[in-house]
Amino acid sequence: MAVSKKDQERVTYAWMYGQQAHKDSRERIVPDYWAEHAEAWLQGFDGVPLGSELASPVSDELEAELDDAAVTRST
Secondary structure, eight states, X not given: OOOOHHHHHHHHXXXXXXXXXXXXXXXXXXXXXXXXXXXXXHHHXXXXXXXXXGOOOOOTTHHHHTSHHHHSOOO
């Protein structure tokens, strides 16, 4: 799923503000302003790397899925 640049920037800022809140020893409560991006704020607060939930392991069968026969279009 594609995410618009503006939404991605908001997620990044929510994460950064969560990181700063942790450094400032604030409570782990998402401010109302960041409610829409609460997950990113909490990940920043907890020190979870930004975007880590998007990383997925490569399939064991990737080579078979992308071999020449699979990629070549039959005519």
